[in-house]
Amino acid sequence: MMLTICDTSPLLYLHLVGQLELLHLLYNEIVIPPAVQSELVVGANQGVNVPEPLQISWIRVIPVQAQALMPIVTDLGLGESEVIGLALEHPGSRIIMDDQLGRHIVAAxxxxxxxxxxxLLKAKQAGHLNEIKMLLNALRTAGLWMSDILVESVLSQANEA
Known part of the structure; x- marks a missing residue:
C-alpha cells in the first residue's frame, strides 16, 4: 500500500505559512510515525506554533513495525529514521522530508x-496556488534554510523567475 509519509519539518513550515491544507489537497492522507507526532507535541508544550496531528482528520499515525529497518545513522533524528523505516515497510511510498542527511539516505x-x-511547486502546478515566491520568502522568515540556487530553481520551475 503506497503511503505519503511526512517528516516534522514540512508539517511545521507549511503550518507556519498557512499552507498545511496543501498536503491534504495533493495527497489526500498523510501518514506520520510516532516520533514525528512526539516532536510536534514537544514543540507545542514548549509554546511553539505547531500543527496538532491528532486534531487533523487526514493525518494518521502509523508505528514502525520493523525497528531493524530504521537506518542506523548517528546524526539522523528519530523522526527521520522512523519516516524512512515506515517507507521501507511500505514499498512505493512517497516521503516528504527536508532534512539533508535524511534526503541523502532516501535517495540512496x-x-x-x-x-x-x-x-509548494506541485500545488502551483496543480492550480492550488497562484504564486509561490511570497511563500518562499515567508518560509525563510519562519526559519527554513534554503540555498539561493534551490530557490532560483524552484521559482524557475514555477515560471516565476
Missing part, C-alpha cells in the same frame, strides 16, 4: 522524495 534507497518546496 531510491525512494520517492519531495520536500516543503516540492509540495
Amino acid at each position: 534507497n531510491q525512494m520517492t522524495l519531495t520536500g516543503t518546496l516540492g509540495v
